[in-house]
Amino acid sequence: MYLDPEEEKMLNGEFGEALALAMKSVVRVAEALGAERLVRIKNAHVSGISYKNIGDEGLEFLEELARKGARVSVPTTMNPAGFDTGNWMFMGIDSDFYKKQMRIIEALSALGVKPTLTCTPYLYGDIHYGDHLAWSESNAVLYANSVIGARTNRDGGPLALFEAVVGRAPLAGLHLEANRIPQLVIDFSDIGRTIEAESAYSAAGLLVGSLSGEKVPLVRGLELTPGRTSEIKLFLAAAGASGGTGLVLIENVSPEKPQVVGVETVKVDAGMLREVREAYLGGGEATVVLGCPHLSIEEIIDILRLVNERGAAKHKVFLYTSRTVYESVRGVIPKLKEKNVHVFADTCMVVSPLSRYAGTSIVTDSGKAAFYLKAQGYDVTLMPRQRALDYAFGGEA
Numbered sequence: 001m002y003l004d005p006e007e008e009k010m011l012n013g014e015f016g017e018a019l020a021l022a023m024k025s026v027v028r029v030a031e032a033l034g035a036e037r038l039v040r041i042k043n044a045h046v047s048g049i050s051y052k053n054i055g056d057e058g059l060e061f062l063e064e065l066a067r068k069g070a071r072v073s074v075p076t077t078m079n080p081a082g083f084d085t086g087n088w089m090f091m092g093i094d095s096d097f098y099k100k101q102m103r104i105i106e107a108l109s110a111l112g113v114k115p116t117l118t119c120t121p122y123l124y125g126d127i128h129y130g131d132h133l134a135w136s137e138s139n140a141v142l143y144a145n146s147v148i149g150a151r152t153n154r155d156g157g158p159l160a161l162f163e164a165v166v167g168r169a170p171l172a173g174l175h176l177e178a179n180r181i182p183q184l185v186i187d188f189s190d191i192g193r194t195i196e197a198e199s200a201y202s203a204a205g206l207l208v209g210s211l212s213g214e215k216v217p218l219v220r221g222l223e224l225t226p227g228r229t230s231e232i233k234l235f236l237a238a239a240g241a242s243g244g245t246g247l248v249l250i251e252n253v254s255p256e257k258p259q260v261v262g263v264e265t266v267k268v269d270a271g272m273l274r275e276v277r278e279a280y281l282g283g284g285e286a287t288v289v290l291g292c293p294h295l296s297i298e299e300i301i302d303i304l305r306l307v308n309e310r311g312a313a314k315h316k317v318f319l320y321t322s323r324t325v326y327e328s329v330r331g332v333i334p335k336l337k338e339k340n341v342h343v344f345a346d347t348c349m350v351v352s353p354l355s356r357y358a359g360t361s362i363v364t365d366s367g368k369a370a371f372y373l374k375a376q377g378y379d380v381t382l383m384p385r386q387r388a389l390d391y392a393f394g395g396e397a
């Protein structure tokens with residue numbers, strides 16, 4: 001594999017032990033992927049931040065890297081942590097968990113990673129068509145590739161961090177034009193209207209992920225347009241949960257419009273969608289959790305408008321968002337609490353210990369949250385946001 005003179009020096013340790021370690025890992029992955037060279041990246045995003053997920057081993061790895069003097073060389077942001085750093089006691093976090101999570105955030109900060117603690121870096125970053133990135137949160141990877149037309153592989157957290165340190169990624173996978181063409185067409189045209197009328201984009205996304213696996217699909221027949229960020233977020237996050245692809249080309253949304261030649265087409269029918277929905281029909285008294293991926297300011301305002309028209313919620317509602325959005329709605333948070341609606345920043349329902357503060361029976365509008373919470377043993381019902389809020393305030397499932 002070709003390395004330029006600067007990359008050779010990094011690899012040989014001429015810029016220090018930490019850079020050499022990071023470069024060795026990036027080169028090893030590049031060779032495994034058959035990359036001919038590395039490509040400079042503009043931005044990185046690191047997942048695997050929650051102590052709940054990475055434990056002592058992950059914490060020690062990050063602290064060791066910081067001790068060795070590693071530092072990111074491009075703007076790099078952090079995914080959500082294991083609790084709301086400003087409201088952790090509410091979440092039933094013990095002091096050991098608290099201290100270790102804060103050490104993870106401190107170690108990453110020492111590496112130069114910005115503690116944004118959100119999984120929606122695409123709502124805040126300066127990311128454009130054609131930019132090469134090293135992102136490691138699947139919903140963010142899918143959004144960057146599929147909606148913005150940036151180029152990133154679906155990296156693991158440690159790899160994205162090493163790529164951020166060396167400022168380069170292997171020129172392979174979705175960094176290459178040749179790998180961004182559809183390998184499968186998924187045609188929703190028979191039920192596109194139903195999906196729109198029933199806001200079933202999370203279920204549609206789960207279906208796309210399971211049909212495409214690692215392949216790049218072209219999705220046809222959905223009534224999505226580029227401005228519908230909320231629905232697109234839910235759709236892509238769900239596809240990324242049930243499948244391994246990092247790019248879903250959506251007709252009328254994705255900026256890339258490659259030719260589709262001789263590719264298998266799967267026509268989706270109502271029965272296929274029903275099957276997905278029936279997999280998430282929990283029961284009993286449930287807590288409503290919204291914000292996977294993290295809610296944007298527009299989504300929070302929409303929810304606030306709805307909540308304002310009602311009395312107190314009969315079932316608890318938990319909303320998850322970024323610190324930036326939280327701060328801009330801080331003034332209304334006490335009023336919401338009185339209505340049994342709680343807003344959290346820095347974390348989410350999947351990476352925090354949800355059962356400690358929400359019980360084990362959950363209603364959500366997110367296919368991704370439904371997928372992972374069910375795998376963690378929760379009793380999960382998937383329903384559109386409006387219905388989930390109706391359930392919370394009206395008490396009917």
Ligand code: F3S
Nearest residue numbers: 119139292293348350
């Ligand atoms: Fe984000 Fe947590 Fe969902 S990190 S995409 S809210 S699982």
